Amino acid sequence: MKPQRLIKSGHPPSRVASRRLALRAALASAGTLSLAGCDRLSNSEGFVDVLKSAQHLSRAAHGLVAGRKAMAQEFDRADVAAHFRGNGTLMPADADYRALLQGGFKDWKLEVGGLVETPRAFTLAELRAMPSRTQITRHDCVEGWSSIGQWKGVPLAQLLAQVKPLGNAKFVVFRCADSMDGPSLDGRDSRYYESVDLDEAYHAQTILAYELNDAPLPVTNGAPLRARIERQLGYKHAKYLMKLELVENFSSIRDGQGGYWEDNGYEWYAGI
Ligand SMILES: Nc1nc2c(c(=O)[nH]1)N[C@H]1C(S)=C(S)[C@@H](COP(=O)(O)O)O[C@H]1N2
Ligand SMILES: [Mo]
Numbered sequence: 001m002k003p004q005r006l007i008k009s010g011h012p013p014s015r016v017a018s019r020r021l022a023l024r025a026a027l028a029s030a031g032t033l034s035l036a037g038c039d040r041l042s043n044s045e046g047f048v049d050v051l052k053s054a055q056h057l058s059r060a061a062h063g064l065v066a067g068r069k070a071m072a073q074e075f076d077r078a079d080v081a082a083h084f085r086g087n088g089t090l091m092p093a094d095a096d097y098r099a100l101l102q103g104g105f106k107d108w109k110l111e112v113g114g115l116v117e118t119p120r121a122f123t124l125a126e127l128r129a130m131p132s133r134t135q136i137t138r139h140d141c142v143e144g145w146s147s148i149g150q151w152k153g154v155p156l157a158q159l160l161a162q163v164k165p166l167g168n169a170k171f172v173v174f175r176c177a178d179s180m181d182g183p184s185l186d187g188r189d190s191r192y193y194e195s196v197d198l199d200e201a202y203h204a205q206t207i208l209a210y211e212l213n214d215a216p217l218p219v220t221n222g223a224p225l226r227a228r229i230e231r232q233l234g235y236k237h238a239k240y241l242m243k244l245e246l247v248e249n250f251s252s253i254r255d256g257q258g259g260y261w262e263d264n265g266y267e268w269y270a271g272i
Contacts, residue, residue, distance in 0.1 A: 084148075
C-alpha cells in the first residue's frame, strides 16, 4: 500500500473536462471515471488503479481519433481572456527562486541535460533570441475551468535540436522551482515536475513560453518560463522551469509516475 501523503496545495475535488469525458464515454464506456481526483480520495489504491488502466485507453483512443500530429485548436485575439487565471503555485516560496526573481531572472538559466549529446544551459536572453512561436490556445484545468491566452515562446524542438537527444532518450522531464509540500515537510523533494514523450516534445505547439498576452510571463503563470503542452490538461503545463532532463523512463524519479500529480494518482497522458 502506497503511503498516503497529505496534499497541501493544488486542486480541490474536481471533474475532468467534459470533452474528455465524452471521448471516454464514446470510445471506452469507462463511464465510472467521473472524478479526476486532486483530493485525498485520489490516493486510495483502487482509484489509482482505475486511473492507471484508463491512461492507456485514453492515449490509444486519442491517437485513434486525432492522430499524434493533430493540432490543438487556436483562437483569435478577440477570444483572449481579460485575465488569465492562475492555479497551483502562484508564488514559489523557495529561497533559490525568490533570489532569482529579485534579480529580474538575470541569473536564471534553463539547464538541459540527461540523455543528450551536448548538455547545456540557456539564459532567458538566449531563449528569446531563438526562433519563436506565438499561439492563442485554451487552457483546460481538471478543476473544470478554462482560460484562453496568447503565448509566445521557443519551440521545445529548437532546444532539442541543440542538445541532441541520445538514441535511448524517450521522455523530457520538466523540473520546476516550486516545492509543493512546503520546503521540507519530511525531508523529501516535493518540487513540481512533469514529463512528456518525444512525440509531444517535438509537436509544433509544444513551446516554452516567456510571454503571455504580449507581456513577460507573470509570476502567477510561471515566470520566467513555462511549458505549453496544448493537447493536454493544465497540470502538464509545468511552470517555473529550472531544468529539462531527457530520460529513458521515470523509475528513479520520485514515485516513478512521471509527474507530481501523476505520483498522486493522475493519468500521465492527459489528452483533452
Ligand atoms: N510548477 C508548477 N507548474 C504547474 C502547477 C504548479 O502548481 N506548479 N500547476 C499546474 C496546474 S494544475 C495548472 S491548471 C496550470 C495553471 O497554470 P496557470 O497558473 O498559468 O493558470 O499550471 C500547472 N503547472
Ligand atoms: Mo490544473
